[in-house]
Amino acid sequence: MSPIIIKAHNIVTVLGENLIHDHISCTIRKNEIYALLGGSGSGKSTLLREMILLQRPQSGQLNVLGFDLKSITPIEAQNLRRQWGVLFQSGALYSSLSVGENIAMLYREYTDLPPNLINELVALKIDLVGLPPHARHLYPSQLSGGMIKRAALARALALDPKLLFLDEPTSGLDPLSSRQFDTLIRQLRDLLGLTVVMVTHDLDTIHHIIDRFALLGENKVIGEGTLEEVLQIDHPIVDYFFQKGSYGIQS
């Protein structure tokens, strides 16, 4: 078995009056494409935000790349942040910087490489995610939805992270772009040895590229495992989510 990258154990999250997670556990292994699934409001995005240190659970253990997030020191946290890349749902590109500058910023802040090597790396990352070379001079407001996602992915990949978090990577993309994006993610996983954690609703994505996933619902993890394993579980949310028996995924 490949080593464990992220381990969540008995996570409890309360936001205001609402209980979001009621003792949730899940395990993500190296080199897999792992998804957090669930209906709206099931707390999957919250769990993702907890993994990337944007939010803290009330109790429970969360271990990412060997760091315990509860007792992590600010310096360790800074170290950890350099080892992952995050793609936000809306891209979250800095609107005052061009695409190229958005990517180059990370190299400028974190390395002392000479400017023309940074330039080369930016061009590489832009090419890697399938954007045309001139896109580096464009500003986020000049990009289409699909291009924003790709540019944001290029930025997430800038520091060659081993762990990639994607928040609804295919939402807002047309079906063809979604499939291309899926293929790209899988290629990157295979070639760069990435571990990918994503929140998604897209049944095609789930069907085609996800290795394992956790299905969240009723504040708990209803099932964790591969698609075949989870489809065995007899639970109304599993039926509802995968639209079993109707026009969804057939087991």
Added chain:
Amino acid sequence: MQSSSRATLEIVSDTSKTLFLCGGAWTLNTLTDVAIILESYHPISPITWDITNVTELDSAGVALWHLYSRTFKKKGIISEIIGANDDHLRLYNLLYSHPYKEEPLPKNPSWLYMLGRETHHTVQGIGHFLAFLGEAFVLFFYTLLHPSQIRYRSIVAHIYTTGTQALPIIAVSAFLIGVVVAYQSVVQLQKFGADIFIVDMIGISLTRELAPLITAIVVAGRSGSAFTAQIGAMKMTQEIDAMKTMGFDPFIFLVWPRVIALMIVMPLLIFFADILGILGGMVIAQAQSHLSFTEFIHRLQGTLALKHYLIGILKGPFFAFLIAMVSTYRGFQVSSNTESIGHYTTKSVVNAIFLVIACDALFSILLTELKL
């Protein structure tokens, strides 16, 4: 990933061939020294890169190799690579899957072009503002014919936020302006023993000029910026588009309630500022030249002609119209990026204050010519 090992580069060079012995981890965090060496290296003979001993390689390593091979090639020196393993090749093929094309930097346009573009934008901007005003008036007359469409509730809400809530700041500003004017004039007037003229000075200058102007500036900074930010935020979240598709005209729902509310509120605020400003002057007159409040008010009744007060109040709706129109117009110009909201809010306040001062100057000239 963190790596303790370093990137090494050993250069063995003679006139017929150069050998680059590469070793260690060639990753983003370790390559700085190697890159600095290569940056200043002048090749003299064909280069062979031996990467047999490279233990770790990431995209930075591949990019470095490709960049400097290209750089050396431009100087007429060819490079070849030996000792690449499967992992290295896979990464290389992923990153340089198709022939590399250098992307030229966009050219900086000449100053003449920039000047022309800015001028064109300015002229176009005036045109757009006039079009905005035109559309607003079309809908104004439309709502006059259909009074049921007037948003009374919204007007009242804006009167509350732009008027009632502005009272404290206007009170303080006007009072202080009264104090300042009184202080400065008392010193001069005392030299001539004409202390009593402080009343004329305060009464006329405040009601006619200073109170309207200071009120307009405070309102432009306070409510004008709020209007731009409110409408700008709605534009960003597509609420304006949603309104349009539902048939709610933004001019009827957003622009006119603000304009009307501000036009109602402004004369009232100016009246309020008049009183507080004169009060400020009275306090100083008593403190500095022992002019009692009763004497002050008695003198004020004699010297302050009604026209001065009325002219000051009359400016209110004009200033209000300019402030509200400019700030709502700037709000609609906000585009979908986060920076533009700050940009246009700044512009809106600057434009509003400028227009108010220009309008005030126009009033001065006009009224002087009319001998008022």
